[in-house]
Amino acid sequence: MRTIVESPIFTRATEDKPGFSAIADDPALDRLPLPFPERTDGVGGFAQTTEIEVIRHYTRLSTLNYDIDRGLYPLGSCTMKHNPRLNEKVAADPAWRDAHPLWPSRWLSAHHRIMDELRRDLAEISGFDEVSLLPAAGAHGELTAVFMIRAYHLSRGRPDKDVFLIPDSAHGTNPASAAMAGFRCIQVKSGKDGTLRLADLEKHLDDRVAAIMITNPNTVGAYEPEFSAIADAVHRVGGLVYMDGANFNAIMGIFQPGKIGADIMHFNLHKTFTTPHGGGGPGSGPIGFNRSLAAFAPEAPSPEGIGPVKAYLGQWGMFIRAWTYIRSLGGVGLREVSEEAVINANYLRARLSGTLNLAFECPSLHEVVFTDRGLPNGVTTGDLGKRLIDHGFHPPTVYFPIHVQGALMIEPTETETKDELDRFIAALQAVVAEAASDPEKLKSAPHTTPVSRVDEVRAARTLDLRWMPVSE
Numbered sequence: 082m083r084t085i086v087e088s089p090i091f092t093r094a095t096e097d098k099p100g101f102s103a104i105a106d107d108p109a110l111d112r113l114p115l116p117f118p119e120r121t122d123g124v125g126g127f128a129q130t131t132e133i134e135v136i137r138h139y140t141r142l143s144t145l146n147y148d149i150d151r152g153l154y155p156l157g158s159c160t161m162k163h164n165p166r167l168n169e170k171v172a173a174d175p176a177w178r179d180a181h182p183l184w185p186s187r188w189l190s191a192h193h194r195i196m197d198e199l200r201r202d203l204a205e206i207s208g209f210d211e212v213s214l215l216p217a218a219g220a221h222g223e224l225t226a227v228f229m230i231r232a233y234h235l236s237r238g239r240p241d242k243d244v245f246l247i248p249d250s251a252h253g254t255n256p257a258s259a260a261m262a263g264f265r266c267i268q269v270k271s272g273k274d275g276t277l278r279l280a281d282l283e284k285h286l287d288d289r290v291a292a293i294m295i296t297n298p299n300t301v302g303a304y305e306p307e308f309s310a311i312a313d314a315v316h317r318v319g320g321l322v323y324m325d326g327a328n329f330n331a332i333m334g335i336f337q338p339g340k341i342g343a344d345i346m347h348f349n350l351h352k353t354f355t356t357p358h359g360g361g362g363p364g365s366g367p368i369g370f371n372r373s374l375a376a377f378a379p380e381a382p383s384p385e386g387i388g389p390v391k392a393y394l395g396q397w398g399m400f401i402r403a404w405t406y407i408r409s410l411g412g413v414g415l416r417e418v419s420e421e422a423v424i425n426a427n428y429l430r431a432r433l434s435g436t437l438n439l440a441f442e443c444p445s446l447h448e449v450v451f452t453d454r455g456l457p458n459g460v461t462t463g464d465l466g467k468r469l470i471d472h473g474f475h476p477p478t479v480y481f482p483i484h485v486q487g488a489l490m491i492e493p494t495e496t497e498t499k500d501e502l503d504r505f506i507a508a509l510q511a512v513v514a515e516a517a518s519d520p521e522k523l524k525s526a527p528h529t530t531p532v533s534r535v536d537e538v539r540a541a542r543t544l545d546l547r548w549m550p551v552s553e
């Protein structure tokens with residue numbers, strides 16, 4: 082090799098001083114147990130791709146997705162709020178970030194203290210006596226609670242209590258959790274205004290009832306006005322009351338489920354307490370419960386305890402974020418969160434009521450549900466959602482709750498500004514106007530994404546996530 086610039090860096094790869102380019106020919110490599118990592122299968126190797134190409138490829142890919150950092154994410158019931166960067170900053174401290182379950186316990190004492198404080202905070206906010214942090218998602222919290230309810234009845238010699246009452250507005254995970262633990266689910270119809278009536282429930286209340294699962298505020302975003310009366314009636318037949326706390330964001334500092342008749346409830350830290358969702362998660366679904374259920378908790382030292390539902394510390398990375406969030410806001414701040422979440426949802430409700438039909442007239446808390454009633458030219462809720470993508474927004478939740486025809490459920494959360502809400506309102510109004518003037522535009526939307534309308538049923542049934550190169 083001819084050396085042009087004479088300096089140690091440029092001369093390192095000369096024949097007398099073998100450099101990086103000579104490594105691949107080093108006979109010492111033949112002695113390695115693994116072959117030199119070079120692809121020979123005809124796909125073409127990474128060696129053919131430059132660093133800038135790889136960076137551009139992945140950066141481009143990252144911009145094809147929609148995320149909360151780019152705009153409103155109005156998925157009702159999911160509480161897709163901003164995750165404060167302060168949480169991330171604290172969680173990134175090596176003392177917390179690098180925590181390993183096999184560290185000596187004395188290195189983890191601060192972590193345990195933080196978890197104890199978080200337990201106490203969640204108990205205080207919800208009004209329950211105790212909290213278990215272990216469950217790793219809302220649905221996991223439900224399942225853990227259902228196992229505890231079963232253990233409770235078994236301990237009282239009541240294996241015959243095998244019925245769970247579940248309203249028609251419930252999230253699908255509620256009956257799924259109850260059924261997984263071997264319970265029979267009976268559906269209870271909501272009243273005309275979207276909430277439960279004790280009078281409609283009474284015919285189901287007998288000795289076999291193990292529990293009722295009520296989401297409050299419910300999945301149409303309404304407070305259940307007869308919650309306490311229903312809880313008393315279920316208690317009278319020896320049943321327990323599970324409150325699905327997925328919508329807790331609407332009630333912090335306003336009412337405590339543990340004080341109005343609920344025996345046990347899950348929180349979604351990845352909703353209310355600003356820890357990341359889904360792929361950015363993992364999730365975390367602690368449960369709060371009253372003293373009467375403490376002996377059956379996952380961490381309970383008693384033989385009746387259901388046993389651990391998650392190994393080691395659980396979702397530690399989420400605990401430190403939620404703990405930071407609670408500390409950065411304090412009680413007054415948390416209450417303001419709920420008040421503003423409710424104000425934002427009601428602002429949307431008021432501004433959109435002339436554009437779409439409300440599913441129910443009952444007052445809204447943190448989210449508002451519209452229906453497809455009155456949409457012209459056969460345009461569906463799904464079409465509205467898809468066309469909103471072209472206007473730069475993630476679609477709201479569609480077709481849930483399932484007892485609402487063509488439901489469109491919008492949850493803005495408290496972290497959105499009025500300007501962003503106004504942009505969203507304008508986009509939705511434009512889409513509904515297009516439903517009258519150019520319905521085909523909606524029926525074939527989205528048009529601005531790399532992949533347009535897909536057959537979602539086929540995609541779900543014949544899921545294929547692998548990319549295979551086409552051989553030449």
Ligand SMILES: Cc1ncc(COP(=O)(O)O)c(C=O)c1O
Pocket residue numbers: 158159218219220221251252254296300325327328349364366
């Ligand atoms: C009302 C309700 N219950 C339960 C769940 C389940 O929570 P997770 O998704 O954390 O399992 C959800 C999730 O959206 C929900 O909205």
